[in-house]
Amino acid sequence: MNPEQISQRIALIEAILFVSKEPVEPGRIMEFLDIKDIEEFEKLLAIMEKEHLQDRPERGLLLKRSGGGLQLATKSDLHDDLKAFFTIKQSTKLTLASLETLSIVAYRQPATLAEISDMRGVNSTGPVKNLLQKKLIKITGRKKVPGLPALYATTQEFLIYFGLNDMTELPSLEELTELFEEKEQPSLFK
Amino acid sequence: MNPEQISQRIALIEAILFVSKEPVEPGRIMEFLDIKDIEEFEKLLAIMEKEHLQDRPERGLLLKRSGGGLQLATKSDLHDDLKAFFTIKQSTKLTLASLETLSIVAYRQPATLAEISDMRGVNSTGPVKNLLQKKLIKITGRKKVPGLPALYATTQEFLIYFGLNDMTELPSLEELTELFEEKEQPSLFK
Amino acid sequence: MESEIPGYQVQTDFFEGPLDLLLHLIRKNKLKIMEIRLSQITAEYLAYLESKKGINPSRESDFLMTAATLIYIKSRSLLPRPENPAEESPEKQLIHSLIEYEKIQKISKMLQDMEYTERLLWRRLEIGENFANREYALKEVSAFQLAEIFFDIVKKKENEQFLYISSKNYSIAEKQTEILTLLGKNGFIDFSDYVAKLDSIEEILVSFFTLLEMIKRHLLIAVQEQLFGTISIYPNEAGKLDN
Numbered sequence: 001m002n003p004e005q006i007s008q009r010i011a012l013i014e015a016i017l018f019v020s021k022e023p024v025e026p027g028r029i030m031e032f033l034d035i036k037d038i039e040e041f042e043k044l045l046a047i048m049e050k051e052h053l054q055d056r057p058e059r060g061l062l063l064k065r066s067g068g069g070l071q072l073a074t075k076s077d078l079h080d081d082l083k084a085f086f087t088i089k090q091s092t093k094l095t096l097a098s099l100e101t102l103s104i105v106a107y108r109q110p111a112t113l114a115e116i117s118d119m120r121g122v123n124s125t126g127p128v129k130n131l132l133q134k135k136l137i138k139i140t141g142r143k144k145v146p147g148l149p150a151l152y153a154t155t156q157e158f159l160i161y162f163g164l165n166d167m168t169e170l171p172s173l174e175e176l177t178e179l180f181e182e183k184e185q186p187s188l189f190k
Numbered sequence: 191m192n193p194e195q196i197s198q199r200i201a202l203i204e205a206i207l208f209v210s211k212e213p214v215e216p217g218r219i220m221e222f223l224d225i226k227d228i229e230e231f232e233k234l235l236a237i238m239e240k241e242h243l244q245d246r247p248e249r250g251l252l253l254k255r256s257g258g259g260l261q262l263a264t265k266s267d268l269h270d271d272l273k274a275f276f277t278i279k280q281s282t283k284l285t286l287a288s289l290e291t292l293s294i295v296a297y298r299q300p301a302t303l304a305e306i307s308d309m310r311g312v313n314s315t316g317p318v319k320n321l322l323q324k325k326l327i328k329i330t331g332r333k334k335v336p337g338l339p340a341l342y343a344t345t346q347e348f349l350i351y352f353g354l355n356d357m358t359e360l361p362s363l364e365e366l367t368e369l370f371e372e373k374e375q376p377s378l379f380k
Numbered sequence: 381m382e383s384e385i386p387g388y389q390v391q392t393d394f395f396e397g398p399l400d401l402l403l404h405l406i407r408k409n410k411l412k413i414m415e416i417r418l419s420q421i422t423a424e425y426l427a428y429l430e431s432k433k434g435i436n437p438s439r440e441s442d443f444l445m446t447a448a449t450l451i452y453i454k455s456r457s458l459l460p461r462p463e464n465p466a467e468e469s470p471e472k473q474l475i476h477s478l479i480e481y482e483k484i485q486k487i488s489k490m491l492q493d494m495e496y497t498e499r500l501l502w503r504r505l506e507i508g509e510n511f512a513n514r515e516y517a518l519k520e521v522s523a524f525q526l527a528e529i530f531f532d533i534v535k536k537k538e539n540e541q542f543l544y545i546s547s548k549n550y551s552i553a554e555k556q557t558e559i560l561t562l563l564g565k566n567g568f569i570d571f572s573d574y575v576a577k578l579d580s581i582e583e584i585l586v587s588f589f590t591l592l593e594m595i596k597r598h599l600l601i602a603v604q605e606q607l608f609g610t611i612s613i614y615p616n617e618a619g620k621l622d623n
Contacts (some may be wrong), residue, residue: 015250060205103530312397
């Protein structure tokens with residue numbers, strides 16, 4: 001392999017590992033690059049791993065061999081920074097979990113925590129607390145069943161956030177069914 | 191910034207973009223890196239983009255700005271190899287009907303289904319549903335006319351799909367006319 | 381394998397709609413939109429329609445509508461009448477539509493080129509959930525998106541229930557036999573009457589899916605006489621042949 005070939009192949013390996021969601025078997029890459037000699041392939045990987053990733057301070061990634069496959073991952077000394085970056089909470093932001101919870105309260109109000117958790121299929125204590133703090137939902141009373149669970153409903157702030165005059169302006173499920181429903185039912189007979 | 195700092199920061203940007211699902215707002219990274227000066231940040235990005243990605247034959251990635259954010263993607267000359275390696279089918283391209291519908295929404299937004307159908311001269315329910323499912327358009331409200339029809343507009347996904355940073359990057363109708371007039375009806379209808 | 385050639389993919393085998401066909405005829409005859417008398421290409425348009433060549437059948441009514449307009453325009457042009465400049469003649473309207481539609485085609489071509497370039501760049505196929513937990517700025521969420529999220533939850537829930545139901549007593553094969561027997565006896569089924577006689581919500585759902593599936597396979601035809609009216613189910617005589 002001349003230096004140019006080495007570069008080209010390393011670039012392709014990087015692209016493959018970048019795109020792939022799972023570790024890639026080294027054998028598949030070898031075959032694809034038409035490399036017959038395992039030593040030659042190992043040499044290529046060593047160059048990529050050491051010279052282009054490990055030894056370069058401007059690279060944030062490393063080459064990992066796990067589960068019989070090759071994979072790119074972030075360097076371990078960056079983990080704290082990454083964790084900090086991805087957990088910054090901005091007061092006006094809602095997670096998908098919160099939005100799901102909010103949508104259930106909006107359409108099924110008044111609803112209990114148990115009903116919400118049941119519809120979402122996961123315990124929803126966190127998102128309910130979060131929405132209460134943001135004043136998008138409130139407790140309107142207690143359900144007359146054992147344990148007297150709190151009943152949640154949307155607030156005035158909710159209407160303001162979504163630019164609604166009143167709850168009747170929420171799009172109906174029928175409208176959405178018409179818009180999003182796939183015409184093709186999956187075949188039941190096959 | 192000294193060279194060591196530059197390297198460190200570029201490594202962190204690479205790691206953040208590698209991990210993130212969606213384009214990352216430049217402002218968030220600036221804030222996280224505690225860079226106040228936009229020019230300084232742009233300089234950093236330029237070094238990363240050119241010296242560390244574009245100019246290096248052993249790199250398979252490039253830096254992209256789309257949907258108002260930064261993102262890593264593979265270099266375009268690797269497309270054929272990646273397609274061959276991953277036998278999975280890439281998602282299908284948009285049909286002509288969908289492209290026409292999207293053109294109208296992009297330039298006339300917000301637009302109703304009736305307006306779209308009228309401009310295309312054919313009922314456009316199918317392509318509108320298709321684009322909603324692909325999340326390339328969304329409903330932004332209702333038009334205050336009888337029947338309160340839904341109003342459609344393009345989404346963040348639209349920008350990302352077409353590699354745009356924001357809507358102002360779409361050429362104006364006047365620019366488009368000039369652009370196409372030069373070619374004088376390309377050989378479509380010979 | 382699909383072609384990856386840059387540029388506008390012209391469908392030579394059919395036209396997207398009447399405006400597409402009209403533009404094609406105008407270009408073919410090397411005419412200019414601004415100067416055209418639509419009566420010049422009416423005959424050709426009608427000939428196309430008659431041959432059904434290049435016409436997308438699901439758009440047929442739209443093509444016919446435009447044919448009617450063209451014939452009307454032609455009939456008007458045969459009658460000498462004083463030109464009223466304030467009047468929006470059907471011809472002017474159609475020409476205006478054509479000019480606008482031509483712009484749409486140009487934008488579509490541009491978007492298609494952009495799509496081609498973007499598809500050369502690959503993103504990561506799926507990213508681990510460890511860090512990436514998407515957050516939404518409330519300002520970006522509309523009431524419709526909220527509704528859509530709820531809709532997705534309901535759908536998911538329905539699917540779960542359906543799996544549960546299908547493992548119960550009612551089988552689709554049995555239901556199909558029952559429906560065919562009923563049709564053999566009565567000739568047709570009134571959908572609401574039929575559903576009203578069923579015992580449980582489970583049975584209703586299974587029957588409903590069976591009907592849908594049979595309709596999809598062209599074994600049955602469902603007819604609704606008027607909006608919100610009752611639905612009648614008939615055997616599809618033509619459909620029996622290919623089964």
